[in-house]
Amino acid sequence: MIVWQPGAVVVLRSATVDDSAFLREMLAVAADWRPEAAARSGDEIVRDPAVAHYVVGWPRSGDFGVVAHDDDVPVGAAWCRFFDAGSHGYGFVSADVPELTIGVVAGRRGEGIGRVLLTGLIDEARQRGVASISLSVEADNPAVALYLDVGFVEVSRVADSPTMVLDCRTA
Numbered sequence: 001m002i003v004w005q006p007g008a009v010v011v012l013r014s015a016t017v018d019d020s021a022f023l024r025e026m027l028a029v030a031a032d033w034r035p036e037a038a039a040r041s042g043d044e045i046v047r048d049p050a051v052a053h054y055v056v057g058w059p060r061s062g063d064f065g066v067v068a069h070d071d072d073v074p075v076g077a078a079w080c081r082f083f084d085a086g087s088h089g090y091g092f093v094s095a096d097v098p099e100l101t102i103g104v105v106a107g108r109r110g111e112g113i114g115r116v117l118l119t120g121l122i123d124e125a126r127q128r129g130v131a132s133i134s135l136s137v138e139a140d141n142p143a144v145a146l147y148l149d150v151g152f153v154e155v156s157r158v159a160d161s162p163t164m165v166l167d168c169r170t171a
C-alpha cells in the first residue's frame with residue numbers, strides 16, 4: 001500500500017519475521033518516549049522484563065503488524081500481540097483483545113506517519129476479524145490525542161496510565 005504524505009511517499013506493508021530487529025527498536029522508542037530519555041537499543045530493550053514480552057519471539061501465533069518505509073528505510077511500525085491473563089502487558093483487557101505497540105523513528109515524527117500506521121493496523125485487524133485492540137499510554141504522552149482521534153476510549157487506569165480500547169468494527 002502506498003500512502004502519499006506531504007513531502008514524502010511512505011509505503012506501508014505487513015510486518016514479517018525479518019522485522020524483528022526493527023520492532024525491537026520501535027519498542028524502545030515507545031517505552032522511552034519522553035524527549036529527555038535516550039531510547040535504549042533493541043538489544044537493551046529485550047533485556048527489560050517489563051516490556052520485552054511485546055516483541056520477544058516475533059512473530060508469535062496471532063501477531064500482526066505494519067511497517068512504514070521511506071524508500072528502503074523503515075521509519076515506523078505498529079503491531080498487535082495477544083496475551084493471556086497470566087502473562088500480559090500494561091494494556092491488557094482480555095485474551096481476545098490484542099495489545100498495540102507503536103513507534104516512529106526520531107526525526108520523522110509529526111509528519112503523519114503514526115496516523116498512517118495506526119489506520120493501516122486497524123484495517124489489518126478488521127481483515128483478520130479482530131473486534132477490538134487495546135493499549136496502555138502514559139497520561140501525558142501526546143500520543144493520547146492520536147488514539148482519541150482514531151476512536152480509542154479510556155476504559156481504566158493502571159498507575160495513572162490510561163488503558164484504552166478501540167472497537168475496530170466502528171472505527
Ligand SMILES: CC(C)(COP(=O)(O)OP(=O)(O)OC[C@H]1O[C@@H](n2cnc3c(N)ncnc32)[C@H](O)[C@@H]1OP(=O)(O)O)[C@@H](O)C(=O)NCCC(=O)NCCS
Pocket residue numbers: 029030031033102103104105108109110111112113114115116136137138141142143145146149
Ligand atoms: C506517538 C507516535 C507514534 C505518533 O506518530 P507521529 O508520526 O509522530 O504522529 P502523526 O504525525 O501521525 O500525528 C498524529 C497525531 O498525533 C498527535 N501527536 C503525536 N505526537 C505528538 C506531539 N509530540 N505533539 C503533539 N501531538 C502529537 C497529534 O494529535 C497528531 O494529530 P494532528 O496531525 O492532527 O496534529 C510518534 O510520535 C512516536 O513514535 N512517539 C514516541 C513513541 C511513543 O510515544 N509511542 C506511543 C507509546 S504509547
